[in-house]
Amino acid sequence: MINLCGYDPDLRQNPAKILIVDDSKLTREMLRAVMLKFGYKVVTAQHGRAAIEALTAAPDIDLIILDLVMPVMNGFEFLQWRAERPEVNLIPVIVSSSLDDFDAITIALSMNSYDYFTKPLTERDMEVTLPLKITNAVATRRLMLQTRRQNELLNYELEMAARYQQFLLPRDVNIQGVKVAYQFEPCSGVGGDYFDFFELSRDEVGMVVADVSGHGVASAMTATIIKALIPRYLEIYKAPSAALLALNDDLLKLTPDDVFVTAFAGVYRPASRQLIWSTAGHPSPILARKDRPASLLGEESPILGFFASNDATMKLCDQLIDILPGDRLVLYTDGLIEAKNQADVMFGVNRLTHLVGSGGGVATEALKDMICQELFRFVGGPINDDVAIIVLDF
Structure with a gap:
């Protein structure tokens, strides 16, 4: 043969x-x-x-x-x-x-x-x-x-990873005196955006929004690390900036060198109506207050997972605001404001701030839907990054 x-x-x-x-x-x-x-x-x-x-x-x-x-x-x-x-x-x-x-x-x-x-x-x-x-x-x-x-x-x-990731997201959020609406849109079925609300004590509620670089299974795995660690750190330190720095140390040890994270962390005290919060490279929260234009609250800050916590560049600050009745706080990930249309123009934080400000008479869930609808109308096609949107009405 x-x-x-x-x-x-x-x-x-x-x-x-x-x-x-x-x-x-x-x-x-x-x-x-x-x-x-x-x-x-x-x-x-x-x-x-x-x-x-x-x-x-x-x-x-x-x-x-x-x-x-x-x-x-x-x-x-x-x-x-x-x-x-x-x-x-x-x-x-x-x-x-x-x-x-x-x-x-x-x-x-x-x-x-x-x-x-x-x-x-x-x-x-x-x-x-x-x-x-x-x-x-x-x-x-x-x-x-x-x-x-x-x-x-x-x-x-x-x-299966996308279904598992749904368990990372909050369910039936119940914060005293607060209405909450949220939406998560992963660009690839499995995303690296993560947000959650959790009870720290009888008088405190923790909240976190994080965005892992990239998207897919690796990003989702990093999000599980954040979910496992950040509630504990907020409970221990009370100060969101200290919790984020502790998370930064763990990310440097547990994730590859090319993985980084932006995050918002906060502690809300319903009895005193106070919110203490900090960001690490994350887009600024938007606050809409009665009779005032919606505005950005935060300043630029370093990302997590890049520099050691004792590095001079890793300076995170806590901010405290008194929450007034009728205040509206919008949290989000950069996939929202950096989404581009066919002309390569970004959705932008100014557009988002205007939407939040113009929705003063709109219910919590309706404002979230309005933002999502405007995003999809603006982009006119697939979104190239994960998007998380959270609206809190106090």
Whole structure:
């Protein structure tokens, strides 16, 4: 037996199944003998209609060898039928025609045929050229199926990660005297944005919004680290800036060098209506107060996961504000204000501030929806970063 160069040894364990479609019984048997010689399984059909029946009976076909000139249904009609069926269209086709009919072969190749050969076949064609074409086609098919299975597995894992990430987000937020509305829009199914509200004591509620660089599974894993650590640090230190610096130390130890985080952390005391808060590289909260324009509260600050906490650049400050009845606080991640439209213009913090200010008479949930709707209208297509929006009405 000829030792075919490039022959895939896996085919010996799992031989490919080839469908030979030709109206000539002699050609079918000749090709069948060649295929069996190299260990392939063979199914035959005398025209395109019979090939369709064969594919229905044996959907695990790896390759189709197709004559172009046949009765009942010719090769071109079969290729047209195949083009309208995605699963069949993924099976490679090697077409055959007479030596002087290259126009027909050109048309067949334009109809998504993988390769061709001309008849009559020489002895070398039978022993080397055709088997090599078949090997390459089958290997391509196997690689495609393997890639598809890997993609399906990856998509499943991403779906499971996205479902798991939903458990990171708050449920049924209940803060005394506060109405809360929020929305999270991951750009890839799994995102790195995280926010939460949690009871620190009977008189204190912790809140955090964080944005991990990048998006996807790695970012979501970093968000789980934040969820595990930041409530404990806020409970211990009470001061949000100290909690963020403690988180910074852990991020430097637990995450890769190219991962960084921006964050807002706050402690709200309902009894005294006081909010103490700090940011680390995070967009400023927006405060809307009755009879006053909506305004930004924060200043620039360093990000987490980049510098050591004892570095001179890592200066985080706590701010305290007295919350008045009717105050509205909007927290968000930079995916909102940095979203771009088709003209490459960013949504921008000024646009967001104006929306918050103009929504003074709008209910909490309605304002959140209004911001989301304006964002999608502005972008006019997919959003390229995770977006988190939180509206708190006091």
